[in-house]
Amino acid sequence: DAGVIQSPRHEVTEMGQEVTLRCKxxxxxxxxxxxxxxxMRGLELLIYFNNNVPIDxxxxxxxxxxxxxxxxxxxxxxxxxxxxxxSAVYFCASSLRPWGESEAFFGQGTRLTVV
Amino acid sequence: xxSVTQLGSHVSVSEGALVLLRCNYSSSVPPYLFWYVQxxxxxxxxxxKYTSAATLVKGINGFEAEFKKxxxxxxxxxxxxxxxxxxxxxxxxxTGFQKLVxxxxxxxxxxx
Numbered sequence: 001d002a003g004v005i006q007s008p009r010h011e012v013t014e015m016g017q018e019v020t021l022r023c024k025x026x027x028x029x030x031x032x033x034x035x036x037x038x039x040m041r042g043l044e045l046l047i048y049f050n051n052n053v054p055i056d057x058x059x060x061x062x063x064x065x066x067x068x069x070x071x072x073x074x075x076x077x078x079x080x081x082x083x084x085x086x087s088a089v090y091f092c093a094s095s096l097r098p099w100g101e102s103e104a105f106f107g108q109g110t111r112l113t114v115v
Numbered sequence: 116x117x118s119v120t121q122l123g124s125h126v127s128v129s130e131g132a133l134v135l136l137r138c139n140y141s142s143s144v145p146p147y148l149f150w151y152v153q154x155x156x157x158x159x160x161x162x163x164k165y166t167s168a169a170t171l172v173k174g175i176n177g178f179e180a181e182f183k184k185x186x187x188x189x190x191x192x193x194x195x196x197x198x199x200x201x202x203x204x205x206x207x208x209x210t211g212f213q214k215l216v217x218x219x220x221x222x223x224x225x226x227x
Contacts, residue, residue, distance in 0.1 A: 004158070093159075099209040099215055100149060100164060108156070
């Protein structure tokens with residue numbers, strides 16, 4: 001397996017624009033996680049899915065953020081409208097089981113810059 | 116709720132020297148503990164994890180960590196640093212049924 005694949009690797013957008021980040025988890029993994037990494041706040045869990053169903057989105061910062069998982073091999077994180085404070089690295093991760101029962105594999109991340 | 120504290124945002128060592136990265140945790144129930152490494156422009160990679168088996172856990176690339184319940188610590192060590200070890204290291208805790216909580220990270224700098 002090629003691992004968790006995220007696209008794009010880098011995204012630069014203007015404030016107010018819609019941004020969509022994409023993730024392909026490892027085949028067979030039932031859990032998918034979206035994290036955000038910033039210097040100020042470190043790594044934060046935004047939302048996670050189990051079998052394509054969102055389980056906990058309490059980490060999503062605002063209504064401007066939304067995530068979907070239409071099938072087992074694809075997930076998106078959308079920000080609309082984007083703001084400069086959304087600039088961060090966004091990671092997707094997947095695992096067989098949650099919370100350390102099995103290893104979580106991370107993608108390489110999407111570095112988002114909102115100007 | 117569980118939490119981890121990593122002491123020192125930066126640690127500098129010389130090549131060949133001992134690496135010691137500190138992590139203390141807080142958890143009301145027996146925890147799962149992890150160390151992840153992040154190389155520049157990469158995602159996180161699991162180095163090792165503790166899940167209530169042996170207290171001394173060996174990981175990849177020669178790293179190991181010891182779970183000390185009395186000290187609520189899970190420090191990461193490597194006997195001899197290599198230039199390729201330069202990266203950011205994250206300690207994380209979970210109770211197995213609650214989300215992983217990451218520390219703020221420690222950047223390891225290795226000088227020749």
